Amino acid sequence: xxxxxxxxxxxxxxxxxxxxxxxxxxxxxxxxxxxxxxxxxxxxxxxxxxxxxxxxxxxxxxxxxxxxxxxxxxxxxxxxxxxxxxxxxxxxxxxxxxxxxxxxxxxxxxxxxxxxxxxxxxxxxxxxxxxxxxxxxxxxxxxxxxxxxxxxxxxxx
Ligand code: FES
Ligand code: FES
Numbered sequence: 001x002x003x004x005x006x007x008x009x010x011x012x013x014x015x016x017x018x019x020x021x022x023x024x025x026x027x028x029x030x031x032x033x034x035x036x037x038x039x040x041x042x043x044x045x046x047x048x049x050x051x052x053x054x055x056x057x058x059x060x061x062x063x064x065x066x067x068x069x070x071x072x073x074x075x076x077x078x079x080x081x082x083x084x085x086x087x088x089x090x091x092x093x094x095x096x097x098x099x100x101x102x103x104x105x106x107x108x109x110x111x112x113x114x115x116x117x118x119x120x121x122x123x124x125x126x127x128x129x130x131x132x133x134x135x136x137x138x139x140x141x142x143x144x145x146x147x148x149x150x151x152x153x154x155x156x157x
Contacts, residue, residue, distance in 0.1 A: 021057065
């Protein structure tokens with residue numbers, strides 16, 4: 001069957017099997033930042049934004065999002081320039097193996113869009129479903145806060 005998706009602002013007409021999950025469809029299209037880990041809605045590594053809100057693509061049927069807008073990490077950076085959250089994660093030592101990072105970046109981005117001045121608690125709550133085996137979470141929490149500050153100061157300039 002055919003569905004259409006807007007992925008990172010680009011229109012796609014895609015032939016899918018009715019039972020395919022969004023994760024598989026996105027990876028087949030080349031969006032390899034979308035990571036499969038638990039494949040059972042438990043770890044957050046497959047997070048993408050659906051109409052701006054984080055969803056787990058491993059447990060979202062592609063057919064259920066026909067006609068809607070998806071964002072992946074590939075759509076966040078401009079050319080070689082990293083997104084401020086990616087930059088801040090590197091600066092804070094929040095990326096070790098890196099497997100969880102795309103999901104964390106997208107969850108952080110959705111939080112900052114909705115709440116440009118998140119508290120530590122807001123950040124912890126937002127990232128609560130994004131598991132990281134390597135870092136102990138604090139560097140990533142600091143990075144989201146730092147990126148939010150930077151984006152606020154850019155906006156105020
Ligand atoms: S791979 Fe989707 S939540 Fe773990
Ligand atoms: S950096 Fe390795 S799982 Fe998060």
